Amino acid sequence: MKKKIPSxxxxxxxxxxxxxxxxxxxxxxxxxxxxDYNASAIFEEQENIVRFNGIHGRIRAYxxxxxxxxxxxxxxxxxxxxxxxxxxxxxxxLTFDKNDQSNLAEIISLAVRFLEACGLRNLIVQxxxxxxxxxxxYNDLDIxxxxxxxxxxxxxxxQSVVFQIYGSNETDQKVLLIEGxxxxxxxxxxxxxxxxxxxxxxxxxxxxxxxxxxxxxxxxTLDVIVTYETDLEKEKALYLTxxxxxxxxxxxxxxxxxxxFIKKYYPTKYVISIKEKxxxxxxxxxxDLYTNEKKTVKELDLxxxxxxxx
Numbered sequence: 678m679k680k681k682i683p684s685x686x687x688x689x690x691x692x693x694x695x696x697x698x699x700x701x702x703x704x705x706x707x708x709x710x711x712x713d714y715n716a717s718a719i720f721e722e723q724e725n726i727v728r729f730n731g732i733h734g735r736i737r738a739y740x741x742x743x744x745x746x747x748x749x750x751x752x753x754x755x756x757x758x759x760x761x762x763x764x765x766x767x768x769x770x771l772t773f774d775k776n777d778q779s780n781l782a783e784i785i786s787l788a789v790r791f792l793e794a795c796g797l798r799n800l801i802v803q804x805x806x807x808x809x810x811x812x813x814x815y816n817d818l819d820i821x822x823x824x825x826x827x828x829x830x831x832x833x834x835x836q837s838v839v840f841q842i843y844g845s846n847e848t849d850q851k852v853l854l855i856e857g858x859x860x861x862x863x864x865x866x867x868x869x870x871x872x873x874x875x876x877x878x879x880x881x882x883x884x885x886x887x888x889x890x891x892x893x894x895x896x897x898t899l900d901v902i903v904t905y906e907t908d909l910e911k912e913k914a915l916y917l918t919x920x921x922x923x924x925x926x927x928x929x930x931x932x933x934x935x936x937x938f939i940k941k942y943y944p945t946k947y948v949i950s951i952k953e954k955x956x957x958x959x960x961x962x963x964x965d966l967y968t969n970e971k972k973t974v975k976e977l978d979l980x981x982x983x984x985x986x987x
Contacts, residue, residue: 699884710752710770736867737867754771799845801842900921906952909953
């Protein structure tokens with residue numbers, strides 16, 4: 678059997694649910710703050726086979742596809758697997774603009790609010806403003822109700838304005854969750870353009886280290902389970918499962934089994950038992966697992982019945 682490459686990760690089970698949850702939180706904040714999703718190449722010409730940071734690819738795409746000619750800010754967010762000594766799942770929010778620093782405070786606010794939405798509290802926001810032209814950021818942060826402490830910060834990615842946000846793990850060690858600020862010098866370095874770039878990036882693995890499994894994940898539940906026994910019943914189950922899914926019901930079909938098995942592995946409200954004796958009458962046997970009530974309904978009335986009773 679082949680083994681996975683050292684320092685890479687397989688994501689499955691409960692951990693996969695956590696990754697999926699945070700990905701959906703990222704997407705929801707991107708929509709609220711008007712950021713478009715951006716997917717870039719898995720490697721760049723000047724880097725190794727796999728990229729070790731997602732910012733480079735976005736800068737390359739920005740000038741390669743002439744987004745720098747747009748009259749409005751270009752706002753992108755991303756989430757992707759990167760590899761630099763170890764595999765990590767990186768996320769980032771980037772705003773390209775002509776030369777406007779008014780976005781900086783909003784980007785810091787976005788970073789803080791995102792982390793708070795993930796369930797993180799007692800965040801430490803450190804800020805280093807290196808140029809007088811950026812001093813209006815203080816007033817903007819006060820308006821946005823962002824608490825911060827000024828501190829000298831060394832960064833390979835940001836100049837002029839740098840911020841870092843920390844949380845604490847279960848042993849009270851500080852964990853860097855997000856780093857960002859003014860990345861405009863990278864645009865000039867990698868493309869020769871003088872457009873400004875403000876943003877931040879972080880790694881989901883660092884968030885998990887602080888969250889320690891405390892995400893408020895909803896238990897996965899289905900609306901309907903369709904059960905069958907014979908081949909004829911299976912044909913009907915396949916057809917009915919598709920109809921239910923097309924009408925917006927979370928549905929699965931399985932071979933007939935005990936209710937205890939369904940409750941353990943397929944939590945659901947309704948169980949539909951397809952039986953040959955009822956197929957010819959176009960009838961459906963429907964059991965409500967919440968109340969144990971059993972009901973026979975006409976197939977034509979099933980969708981309407983479920984709409985009313987959900």
